Amino acid sequence: MRGIVTRRRYGEGMTTALERFYSVIPAGGIGSRLWPLSRADAPKFLHDLTGSGQSLLRATWDRLEPLAGPDRIMVVTGRAHRAAVEGQLPDLDDHNIVLESEPRDSTAAIALAAAILMKREPDVIIGSFAADHVIRGDRLFRSTVTQAVQTAEAGYITTIGIQPTEPAIGFGYIKTGTQLDVPGAELATKVDSFVEKPDLKTAKRYLHSGDYLWNAGMYISRADVLLTELERHEPEMHALVMELAEAWDDPATRGPAVDHIWPRLKKIAIDYSVAEPAAAAGRLAVIPGHFDWDDVGDFASLAKLNSSGRKTDLAILGENARVLSDASSGIVVSQSNRVISLIGVTDIVVVDTPDALLVTTSQNAQRVKSVVDALKLSGRDDVL
Amino acid sequence: MRGIVTRRRYGEGMTTALERFYSVIPAGGIGSRLWPLSRADAPKFLHDLTGSGQSLLRATWDRLEPLAGPDRIMVVTGRAHRAAVEGQLPDLDDHNIVLESEPRDSTAAIALAAAILMKREPDVIIGSFAADHVIRGDRLFRSTVTQAVQTAEAGYITTIGIQPTEPAIGFGYIKTGTQLDVPGAELATKVDSFVEKPDLKTAKRYLHSGDYLWNAGMYISRADVLLTELERHEPEMHALVMELAEAWDDPATRGPAVDHIWPRLKKIAIDYSVAEPAAAAGRLAVIPGHFDWDDVGDFASLAKLNSSGRKTDLAILGENARVLSDASSGIVVSQSNRVISLIGVTDIVVVDTPDALLVTTSQNAQRVKSVVDALKLSGRDDVL
CATH class of the missing domain: 3.90.550.10 (Spore Coat Polysaccharide Biosynthesis Protein SpsA; Chain A)
Structure with a gap:
């Protein structure tokens, strides 16, 4: 040594x-x-x-x-x-x-x-x-x-x-x-x-x-x-x-x-x-x-990371996020200045960007990659 | 007569x-x-x-x-x-x-x-x-x-x-x-x-x-x-x-x-x-x-109206709608040109406009009015 x-x-x-x-x-x-x-x-x-x-x-x-x-x-x-x-x-x-x-x-x-x-x-x-x-x-x-x-x-x-x-x-x-x-x-x-x-x-x-x-x-x-x-x-x-x-x-x-x-x-x-x-x-x-x-592998992980560890928080990510929600869990990622309103949805994942919107649930977070694959296949590379 | x-x-x-x-x-x-x-x-x-x-x-x-x-x-x-x-x-x-x-x-x-x-x-x-x-x-x-x-x-x-x-x-x-x-x-x-x-x-x-x-x-x-x-x-x-x-x-x-x-x-x-x-x-x-x-009283009604009466259709409204979804029911209203992707959500209502986004479910469609009331109260008249 x-x-x-x-x-x-x-x-x-x-x-x-x-x-x-x-x-x-x-x-x-x-x-x-x-x-x-x-x-x-x-x-x-x-x-x-x-x-x-x-x-x-x-x-x-x-x-x-x-x-x-x-x-x-x-x-x-x-x-x-x-x-x-x-x-x-x-x-x-x-x-x-x-x-x-x-x-x-x-x-x-x-x-x-x-x-x-x-x-x-x-x-x-x-x-x-x-x-x-x-x-x-x-x-x-x-x-x-x-x-x-x-x-x-x-x-x-x-x-x-x-x-x-x-x-x-x-x-x-x-x-x-x-x-x-x-x-x-x-x-x-x-x-x-x-x-x-x-x-x-x-x-x-x-x-x-x-x-x-x-x-x-x-x-x-x-x-x-x-x-x-x-x-x-x-x-x-x-x-x-x-x-x-x-x-x-x-x-x-x-x-x-x-x-x-x-x-x-x-x-x-x-x-x-x-x-x-x-x-x-x-x-x-x-x-x-x-x-x-x-490793922040998906939005479920991102939600957890941004909700102070509490499972009853809706995590909100985005500097100018304007979110109106009764959701008790999940995550909103806001990259636009839009008002985002969630009613009666639980464990929801909403990712709002200027040219693409994703709505899914924490349980389905791992499946997001399949959308990217589908977008590739359909030639919509502009949003990838 | x-x-x-x-x-x-x-x-x-x-x-x-x-x-x-x-x-x-x-x-x-x-x-x-x-x-x-x-x-x-x-x-x-x-x-x-x-x-x-x-x-x-x-x-x-x-x-x-x-x-x-x-x-x-x-x-x-x-x-x-x-x-x-x-x-x-x-x-x-x-x-x-x-x-x-x-x-x-x-x-x-x-x-x-x-x-x-x-x-x-x-x-x-x-x-x-x-x-x-x-x-x-x-x-x-x-x-x-x-x-x-x-x-x-x-x-x-x-x-x-x-x-x-x-x-x-x-x-x-x-x-x-x-x-x-x-x-x-x-x-x-x-x-x-x-x-x-x-x-x-x-x-x-x-x-x-x-x-x-x-x-x-x-x-x-x-x-x-x-x-x-x-x-x-x-x-x-x-x-x-x-x-x-x-x-x-x-x-x-x-x-x-x-x-x-x-x-x-x-x-x-x-x-x-x-x-x-x-x-x-x-x-x-x-x-x-x-x-x-x-009377198209809410989005559940709008969904029904636009799904050929079949309850297993996702209704899509919007001239330039670009929707990628595995949802078997609900409605997407697209007023932007954004790609909208839904994964693993059922009976979902997504209304995507240039300055405001709504995510809810058919069951909660009647409650949308309460969001409008809340927005009024919070002074966000710009999106009303």
Whole structure:
């Protein structure tokens, strides 16, 4: 081990491991289940979904910035979002924005970031954190990441699993394994296995057993370890990413390399290309996170997030929302200045945007994606 | 009796009574239960609620016009609606539009029309027909009116009661009395009494008894008979209306008379000021109407009207409606060009206008008026 995390304050008493840490923020997903709020040109991460006054992306930046400073955060996003991302993150270094010519899922985004950063700093430790999750308890989050960095330094690909607070059926779970002995990471265990979204009965069993954590898709790892793991399971992908990274920092070579390589990158989530095989081989560690976390996967989740946890509140999102309602639950998202009136509807979801309106219920929130698919099929791309 | 209705064709073989007939269309009500479709500046009667391409007012005109010609229809409406009414009814004679400085309910509107017309033609027979009801079967409607005109000629204030087709609880009922013997009006009976909106059990009893008709608020009467009846029960109102009518047709006297008299007119429905007392005194007759009629009182009624009678249809109203829905019942009214998406909601009512949105259910349709009241109280008159 290179040192011990003292956890006094970030920025002083910092360990060597944390000094080598670099945050990566993949900001790619549209968030189709949040249509028509989330759009191709206004994806979920650019929205303020908590009424905090800042976007999820900006909140992610602010959460990570104290860990290793503003110069050590890389954002991977679509070309179309460059202006919006740079507008929200004025401290983002030009060298630290990776623009995807088209989305290629999380393996491409994270592995390319890892490869680019490793070329710049061979011993870099990276942590990837989605741009569109909501976390409350930033200090607790950072102390958890610090333990994960120590565990990564010890050679493990390390994830942060969220301590469940209810038998959620909307998340995948991580089964924890044997305790590790990593200095500065007292909570680290091996990952026994990943399990898919359970039914309610199974979720209750998971919750009561104490052996399961929610999979929040956060991965902290030495870049070399991550890329070696990728090479084991997806050697072609690995080769393409390394070739692209090699060309990245030279303006003369980047463009041709992107044109040549990007279309050949496989669309695969990093959970499948790296995390699950690593877990099966005993090379994946997990730190339990005790902070509040939500992936805001649909409007039911958004409603919960914005109703002070009380199930009898109608959540209202939108700066200029003018809502007249007798609804005791559900959510209204108002992006227009229209008066919205709800009478005698319960657990309702109303999303009011200038060119599209959604009316559904919390129970049907997961089905919103199917509307986006139907709109695509019918050629109504103008509202996607 | 002055003659017999031959019912060959309107316009030929016409009786003397029908030649003296004048239609009056009170076009006053906003239709608060159809908010936000109906507004103070775009009341129900100006809307096309049937997808026919014409407004309810225009359809009312077209239904009445063959009875006595375009020169014998008078419209009573608010000053604010003059341009819209004249735009929709280009054949409406200047002398036949009565502009209310502010709404004073149906007695003021109908009695004033009767008094103005009686001053012009002492033996005129008037029939008042709401501007915002939907009728299907215009020829049957006109033959029913013709019988009513004959009955009115005989001295009765005559209403047309709709033959019930279901145990509706949203309408008032008319209990029919003894058969009358009016030539040309074989179906005429006295009205036994008016009854308020019943509960379902009572409505079923009414339907099965065969003695009850729906009160559609249509009144046909000699103007002198109507005004004499008003004088009996509301002498002050009668005096004011007669004074106003006396001044009406002279441009020099109308304005001052309106300013002086209008604010003093009592707000009372003609059902209470004239019809119910006349019925109690045995002076009210009724002709059963076998045509389709609806007062389109709320969105549940509008849904039914626009779903081909099938209860498993989602009714969609709006020229440019772009609706994506799995709803099997209810109604969408689209006045914007927005994509409207409904997922997993049944019997839903969605009314989408440029500045206001309503989401409710058919079961709660009657409660829409309460929103209008709440908006008034909160000063949000901009959307009323």
